[in-house]
Amino acid sequence: MTLFPGKIYAQALLEALNIHGAPDPEDIAKRIGLAIEEADADGFEGALVRPVGVPLGAIALKKGVREKGRRNFTIAHEIGHFVLPGHDSIGNVCSSQQIESWSTDINHYEQEANEFAGELLIPTAQASPIVTKRLPSLKVIKEVAQHFNASLTASGWRFCELTPERCAMVMSTKRRIVWYKAAEDFRFHIKVGDEIEEGTVALDCFLGRKIPSAPVSVAASLWLASSNLLPQASVWEESILLPYYDSVLTLLWIKDRIERDAEWDEREEELLEPLDPQEFTLRRRKWPGKR
Ligand SMILES: [Zn+2]
Numbered sequence: 001m002t003l004f005p006g007k008i009y010a011q012a013l014l015e016a017l018n019i020h021g022a023p024d025p026e027d028i029a030k031r032i033g034l035a036i037e038e039a040d041a042d043g044f045e046g047a048l049v050r051p052v053g054v055p056l057g058a059i060a061l062k063k064g065v066r067e068k069g070r071r072n073f074t075i076a077h078e079i080g081h082f083v084l085p086g087h088d089s090i091g092n093v094c095s096s097q098q099i100e101s102w103s104t105d106i107n108h109y110e111q112e113a114n115e116f117a118g119e120l121l122i123p124t125a126q127a128s129p130i131v132t133k134r135l136p137s138l139k140v141i142k143e144v145a146q147h148f149n150a151s152l153t154a155s156g157w158r159f160c161e162l163t164p165e166r167c168a169m170v171m172s173t174k175r176r177i178v179w180y181k182a183a184e185d186f187r188f189h190i191k192v193g194d195e196i197e198e199g200t201v202a203l204d205c206f207l208g209r210k211i212p213s214a215p216v217s218v219a220a221s222l223w224l225a226s227s228n229l230l231p232q233a234s235v236w237e238e239s240i241l242l243p244y245y246d247s248v249l250t251l252l253w254i255k256d257r258i259e260r261d262a263e264w265d266e267r268e269e270e271l272l273e274p275l276d277p278q279e280f281t282l283r284r285r286k287w288p289g290k291r
Pocket residue numbers: 077081092093094098109110113
């Protein structure tokens with residue numbers, strides 16, 4: 001059984017505070033006894049400061065975070081560290097690489113705080129009706145971002161969690177794939193660590209070329225690490241250059257069947273491989289890629 005405490009705690013907090021419209025994390029922080037302070041910081045983007053044994057604390061935010069959605073996510077992430085069980089025993093100083101990321105390199109406390117923040121900012125109950133009626137596109141993701149005052153990144157992976165379609169959100173930085181978050185039945189691994197290839201819209205974004213304004217069909221092998229692809233398999237791609245960190249966000253959508261053997265599931269196969277006991281937890285959501 002997979003447990004998602006981040007989601008469950010976020011839903012419980014929204015319910016306890018009786019929040020039904022788009023949540024404002026700054027207001028939520030204040031209501032649960034967390035002050036927000038901006039600080040000159042080099043080593044972190046957000047931090048939770050809490051005196052031992054007192055149910056109060058403060059969130060320190062790095063000064064000058066340009067994007068409102070990113071700032072909101074960081075606040076929500078720190079609220080996560082404040083309310084999630086077990087998080088009081090760890091140091092809650094969070095770097096830019098840990099916030100809003102689904103890299104398997106970050107520890108499970110950070111993943112749990114991100115999962116919490118995603119649900120707190122973009123609650124399933126409110127977002128599902130918007131997402132499930134629409135076909136996957138960055139246009140819908142932008143609407144979600146605007147509605148919930150969230151970043152494009154968080155809105156993108158929340159979209160992938162909630163849509164019934166086979167979608168994945170991919171983050172690339174400096175022309176390399178850094179992480180992705182896929183819908184439950186996406187069933188493929190994306191080539192994390194690899195360089196973005198010629199033929200993708202993502203590369204066009206990095207190189208400043210003109211990009212199409214709607215999803216386009218590209219060879220599936222440019223993105224997916226699999227030996228189970230049909231010849232000529234394609235995925236729908238839409239990419240956008242993020243105005244910071246030299247990064248590109250990509251929405252992938254498997255619209256038609258592209259696997260040779262429809263029963264074969266890479267992730268199930270990996271579950272049969274020996275696991276590193278240090279790495280294994282019930283909360284784990286993603287299995288390492290074969291690399
Ligand atoms: Zn953190």
